[in-house]
Amino acid sequence: MAHVAIVGAGISGLSAALRLRRRLGAGVRITLLDQSGRVGGKLATGEVAGARVEQGAESILLRDPVVAELAAEVGLGPLVHPAPLAAGIVVGGRTVPVPRGTLMGIPADPAALDGTAPAYALPEPAPVTPGPLVAPAADIAVGALVRSRYGDEIVDRLVDPLLGGVYAGRADDLSLAVTLPALYEAAQHESTLSGAVRAAQRDTPAVGGPAFGVVAGGLSALAEAVAAAADVTPRLDLPVRELAPTPDGWRLTVGSTRDPEPLDADAVVLAVPARPAARLLTGFAPAVAAEVGVLDYASIALVTLVLPGDVLPEASGFLVPATEGYAIKAATFVGRKWPHLAVPGRSLVRLSLGRYGETRVLQRDDDELVALARADLSAVLGERLPTPVGSTVRRWGGGLPQYGPGHLDRIARARAGLAEHPTLALAGAAYDGVGVPACVRSGYAAADTITGELHDAH
Numbered sequence: 306m307a308h309v310a311i312v313g314a315g316i317s318g319l320s321a322a323l324r325l326r327r328r329l330g331a332g333v334r335i336t337l338l339d340q341s342g343r344v345g346g347k348l349a350t351g352e353v354a355g356a357r358v359e360q361g362a363e364s365i366l367l368r369d370p371v372v373a374e375l376a377a378e379v380g381l382g383p384l385v386h387p388a389p390l391a392a393g394i395v396v397g398g399r400t401v402p403v404p405r406g407t408l409m410g411i412p413a414d415p416a417a418l419d420g421t422a423p424a425y426a427l428p429e430p431a432p433v434t435p436g437p438l439v440a441p442a443a444d445i446a447v448g449a450l451v452r453s454r455y456g457d458e459i460v461d462r463l464v465d466p467l468l469g470g471v472y473a474g475r476a477d478d479l480s481l482a483v484t485l486p487a488l489y490e491a492a493q494h495e496s497t498l499s500g501a502v503r504a505a506q507r508d509t510p511a512v513g514g515p516a517f518g519v520v521a522g523g524l525s526a527l528a529e530a531v532a533a534a535a536d537v538t539p540r541l542d543l544p545v546r547e548l549a550p551t552p553d554g555w556r557l558t559v560g561s562t563r564d565p566e567p568l569d570a571d572a573v574v575l576a577v578p579a580r581p582a583a584r585l586l587t588g589f590a591p592a593v594a595a596e597v598g599v600l601d602y603a604s605i606a607l608v609t610l611v612l613p614g615d616v617l618p619e620a621s622g623f624l625v626p627a628t629e630g631y632a633i634k635a636a637t638f639v640g641r642k643w644p645h646l647a648v649p650g651r652s653l654v655r656l657s658l659g660r661y662g663e664t665r666v667l668q669r670d671d672d673e674l675v676a677l678a679r680a681d682l683s684a685v686l687g688e689r690l691p692t693p694v695g696s697t698v699r700r701w702g703g704g705l706p707q708y709g710p711g712h713l714d715r716i717a718r719a720r721a722g723l724a725e726h727p728t729l730a731l732a733g734a735a736y737d738g739v740g741v742p743a744c745v746r747s748g749y750a751a752a753d754t755i756t757g758e759l760h761d762a763h
């Protein structure tokens with residue numbers, strides 16, 4: 306019977322396990338290893354003062370139905386959806402609604418923005434030489450493109466906080482090709498940004514029905530249900546410290562340095578973040594390790610407060626541009642946005658701190674972070690909030706990959722560099738997309754690669 310080792314029991318590794326089981330049935334032995342004490346990785350549902358909260362990912366984009374399908378497959382569907390409330394954005398100290406109809410904050414018509422950035426938006430300059438905005442296959446940073454066309458204010462006040470809400474990164478560092486693929490496509494044949502935004506919006510039809518959803522029982526429950534459906538008993542608290550090819554497959558060294566355990570497998574799915582992946586690759590594929598390991602990450606902290614009474618505005622939350630000078634970068638009014646998580650007589654708010662390259666704010670201890678987050682929230686709302694009845698801080702050191710320009714080419718080179726090791730597949734947020742749907746798909750793709758190789762070998 307073939308034996309596949311999956312390193313990392315985040316949603317990518319779990320999805321790989323489920324797909325392998327579905328394709329190979331009882332004909333495959335799957336060992337799922339994780340260095341932490343639980344499955345799910347960045348899917349982490351917790352509790353504070355009797356309230357259930359998501360302490361990692363909290364909202365799944367449904368444009369790709371793969372997560373809704375996965376939840377249904379493991380008996381956890383249908384997903385629940387957020388209440389149809391507006392989100393705000395802090396501009397000049399005041400909270401205005403996030404303008405509608407933009408592409409991650411990039412409008413087709415900057416003059417049509419009201420309240421957010423219009424006074425500062427430069428009209429788009431006519432192209433000096435008619436031709437595409439971006440040369441074919443020449444990835445650039447989102448910020449560079451939008452600043453050159455619409456000026457700084459739209460980037461600083463809209464694009465940056467919206468992108469930051471997903472990547473905790475800055476528009477000036479993030480790849481256009483990865484973060485806005487439809488716009489990247491359009492920019493290679495349109496000569497104005499307005500035209501490219503319109504073309505990208507045309508090519509990306511709106512999702513019918515709610516755009517976001519989550520598993521009612523929490524995303525940790527999804528992770529556990531996927532492990533159960535894959536019929537694997539994860540081996541937890543077990544770091545994989547070494548990986549080496551053998552004449553027949555792979556040898557992993559797992560466990561502590563004092564008590565290392567060898568584990569042999571026919572194939573391996575490496576579903577860990579870039580740095581641990583690079584450490585495991587470096588012994589036999591140093592060039593691939595270098596391509597993978599160069600990926601940088603943003604660290605963030607999530608502060609969840611449970612406040613007495615009904616003290617939050619009727620909105621889903623707000624985003625805070627870096628230029629506003631607050632430590633918090635976003636707030637989600639959890640009980641308002643997600644009615645299934647509301648607790649009578651309480652107000653739940655999740656505040657995120659930490660942007661790419663700004664780690665000083667995260668050096669504070671938990672109490673200081675809670676105090677800072679609460680003070681910032683009070684300042685944005687313009688009222689002193691009551692003392693929380695409960696609070697929690699969840700830190701994600703190196704939590705969110707920062708896909709810079711050229712990311713896709715780098716990952717293609719890394720995968721090509723593994724051609725002589727076809728029974729090793731890379732999966733996870735380091736490669737094919739940060740969102741949970743992309744991670745599920747990368748786990749499936751890794752499993753398909755391995756399945757093909759095992760079929761050929763037997």
Ligand SMILES: Cc1cc2nc3c(=O)[nH]c(=O)nc-3n(C[C@H](O)[C@H](O)[C@H](O)COP(=O)(O)OP(=O)(O)OC[C@H]3O[C@@H](n4cnc5c(N)ncnc54)[C@H](O)[C@@H]3O)c2cc1C
Pocket residue numbers: 312313314315316317318338339340341344345346347348360361362363364365366543544545546576577578581605607701704705732733734735738739740741742744
């Ligand atoms: C705070 C936060 C909020 C987010 N919000 C959203 C959201 O709302 N919607 C959305 O779609 N996405 C969101 N994301 C992104 C998404 O959650 C992640 O990209 C995704 O869950 C990553 O899954 P993964 O399996 O690739 O990696 P991970 O979840 O990081 O799993 C990797 C696993 O590998 C294990 N591991 C690492 N090294 C080793 C080793 N040497 N040996 C054994 N095990 C090892 C780790 O313990 C971990 O369990 C968010 C991310 C964060 C951090």
